[in-house]
Amino acid sequence: MICPEPSELQELVRDWHQQALPWLAAGSCSRLQWGAPVLPGSGESEPRVLSTRKLNQLVEHCAGDFTVTVQAGMPLQTLQEELRAAGQWLAIDWPWGSGPNGEASGTVGGLVARGLAGGLRQRYMGVRDQLIGLSLLRADGTAAKAGGKVVKNVAGYDLMRLFCGSWGSLGLITQLTLRTYPLPRHRRGLLVQGPLENLEQLRRRCLQAPLMPQRLDWWSAALAGHGQPALLLALASVSSAAITDQLSQHCEAAAALGLEVQGLDADVLLELESQSRQGSGAWLLQLGVKPASAAALLADPALNGVACCLAAGPGLGVAWAEAATLPSYRVEQLRQRCRALGGQLSVLLQPASANPPLPCWEASPASAVIEALKREFDPLQQLARGRLPGVVQTTVSR
Numbered sequence: 001m002i003c004p005e006p007s008e009l010q011e012l013v014r015d016w017h018q019q020a021l022p023w024l025a026a027g028s029c030s031r032l033q034w035g036a037p038v039l040p041g042s043g044e045s046e047p048r049v050l051s052t053r054k055l056n057q058l059v060e061h062c063a064g065d066f067t068v069t070v071q072a073g074m075p076l077q078t079l080q081e082e083l084r085a086a087g088q089w090l091a092i093d094w095p096w097g098s099g100p101n102g103e104a105s106g107t108v109g110g111l112v113a114r115g116l117a118g119g120l121r122q123r124y125m126g127v128r129d130q131l132i133g134l135s136l137l138r139a140d141g142t143a144a145k146a147g148g149k150v151v152k153n154v155a156g157y158d159l160m161r162l163f164c165g166s167w168g169s170l171g172l173i174t175q176l177t178l179r180t181y182p183l184p185r186h187r188r189g190l191l192v193q194g195p196l197e198n199l200e201q202l203r204r205r206c207l208q209a210p211l212m213p214q215r216l217d218w219w220s221a222a223l224a225g226h227g228q229p230a231l232l233l234a235l236a237s238v239s240s241a242a243i244t245d246q247l248s249q250h251c252e253a254a255a256a257l258g259l260e261v262q263g264l265d266a267d268v269l270l271e272l273e274s275q276s277r278q279g280s281g282a283w284l285l286q287l288g289v290k291p292a293s294a295a296a297l298l299a300d301p302a303l304n305g306v307a308c309c310l311a312a313g314p315g316l317g318v319a320w321a322e323a324a325t326l327p328s329y330r331v332e333q334l335r336q337r338c339r340a341l342g343g344q345l346s347v348l349l350q351p352a353s354a355n356p357p358l359p360c361w362e363a364s365p366a367s368a369v370i371e372a373l374k375r376e377f378d379p380l381q382q383l384a385r386g387r388l389p390g391v392v393q394t395t396v397s398r
């Protein structure tokens, strides 16, 4: 792994381009192995990794404009601490596998390169919607910029969002400008457990309530415990009274549906949120379905014994399980089920014993366009060789 100084970066990338060397862009390498494996160059046993660890400065926080500009290798945890001191935050969950206070949550560049957000997306939208500007190095070392530093930008070709979710396959992200939000003054929630069809009725009600939930997450029975699924609801507002009012209405509705309700203060809410992104398991799956079909997915026998947390609004989430709990054929069934419910499933991690091994993702209907873009940005196929989201790989990740 190479961690160049910012001043050395461009020359290094140009040099590798002249030699046509394959390499992989990385942040802190916390989740580099997720997804399809990256092929090393000829004569190399491991892919050459370029980490942005030394590109870790906060460039500018315009608190009045609610924007922040950072270098790509800035740890997400450090950024949130800096913003908190100014009463603001990036309205994004800690990624799966992070500690309770965002330990090992990776870098801001890695976050944007993967382009995924958790249940907070319900209220604040996804990473790509919070991205305002981006600087990058192309495979040949050419520096480029997209977007800007203000929330309203001139319309044009949207290079920024192309890089959001590109998994390091199109170029190296060097700097980002993101939208910030004021820290919510009051925060409380509910954990509601019971039969799936009754929870589904409550889900619809919560999403139509005047106070938009900050999160409304489905928990599978294996994650919630006691043999039944649950909904985790979080509300945030400047007004504590508004939260009290909404929560009491939701509690009444839940009671009428015969559901079991646990009130959560801010600290317990944080603990449960932390629980929903931590677990062990040789399988880690990223899955999504049409929001209205999430309950149908949770009811599917293929999810039996599998911990799964799905944001109820967008219908996206993760599932994890030990190898012994989940044979490959059931993951394949789950994939088919997700497809039938209008979504998809990506295999981020799988056990060495998986038989047959599964491809990380299926071919996207846009795979021809994705491959054409790849050729445009990276004609020598240097970047993340063998790993292109939406294009099926022949090898698999273990």
Ligand SMILES: Cc1cc2nc3c(=O)[nH]c(=O)nc-3n(C[C@H](O)[C@H](O)[C@H](O)COP(=O)(O)OP(=O)(O)OC[C@H]3O[C@@H](n4cnc5c(N)ncnc54)[C@H](O)[C@@H]3O)c2cc1C
Pocket: 024, 025, 026, 027, 028, 029, 030, 031, 032, 033, 034, 052, 072, 073, 092, 093, 094, 095, 096, 105, 106, 107, 108, 109, 110, 111, 113, 114, 115, 116, 117, 118, 119, 167, 168, 169, 171, 172, 173, 174, 285, 286, 317, 318, 348, 384
């Ligand atoms: C709530 C939430 C949920 C998430 N869920 C998922 C999920 O289900 N699946 C998932 O894959 N990710 C998910 N992520 C994103 C994941 O957390 C990030 O990949 C991780 O935080 C980045 O850690 P890292 O900096 O150590 O990156 P690394 O582990 O070093 O790299 C991660 C990926 O980003 C690329 N990359 C890193 N830095 C750059 C850069 N500067 N330029 C270009 N490419 C770069 C790498 O090539 C690699 O593909 C989620 C994030 C959040 C906030």
